[in-house]
Amino acid sequence: MNCFGCEIHGHCQRLLNCTLSAGICLMKKHILIYGLCGGLLIVALKLIEYRFLVVEHSIEIYGGLIALIFAGLGIWLGLKLTKKKETVVVKEVLVEGAQPFAVNEICLRELGITRRELEILELIAAGLSNREIAEKLFVSENTVKTHSSRLFDKLSAKRRTQAVQIGKDLGLIP
Numbered sequence: 484m485n486c487f488g489c490e491i492h493g494h495c496q497r498l499l500n501c502t503l504s505a506g507i508c509l510m511k512k513h514i515l516i517y518g519l520c521g522g523l524l525i526v527a528l529k530l531i532e533y534r535f536l537v538v539e540h541s542i543e544i545y546g547g548l549i550a551l552i553f554a555g556l557g558i559w560l561g562l563k564l565t566k567k568k569e570t571v572v573v574k575e576v577l578v579e580g581a582q583p584f585a586v587n588e589i590c591l592r593e594l595g596i597t598r599r600e601l602e603i604l605e606l607i608a609a610g611l612s613n614r615e616i617a618e619k620l621f622v623s624e625n626t627v628k629t630h631s632s633r634l635f636d637k638l639s640a641k642r643r644t645q646a647v648q649i650g651k652d653l654g655l656i657p
Contacts, residue, residue: 587654594653600634601655603627608647608656
């Protein structure tokens with residue numbers, strides 16, 4: 484069978500497909516070019532319209548910009564001028580009836596805390612380490628540890644901070 488004078492049917496079909504593909508590609512290129520040209524034309528027209536708008540209403544635009552600048556300047560200046568100044572008042576107040584700290588001697592006797600253990604508790608409350616306490620009291624660090632552990636047992640405390648808090652609550656240290 485021949486197809487428009489062609490002996491090989493498959494050859495004609497491929498030629499027809501290639502021609503159609505080339506036509507579609509060419510059409511797509513033309514559409515893209517026309518679309519780009521149309522977009523550029525619209526942008527150019529909007530730019531011209533904007534320029535005429537600015538020229539036609541330039542006084543209003545410049546007046547608005549100046550008003551905006553002065554409004555911002557006024558707000559900034561108003562905030563600067565009306566800002567309240569911070570004043571720090573230092574006033575010494577005497578408390579009536581404040582007595583110097585007195586150690587609760589009754590509690591000391593009941594718990595069986597010695598003067599040396601009380602002294603160590605005061606130094607622990609001051610934030611000194613065992614080594615610093617030993618240097619201050621002219622004893623060894625092991626002696627301080629021994630006194631501290633006995634003190635913790637008498638106060639039923641597990642930590643230094645807990646011993647200090649219990650000592651303050653019982654009136655042993657200020």
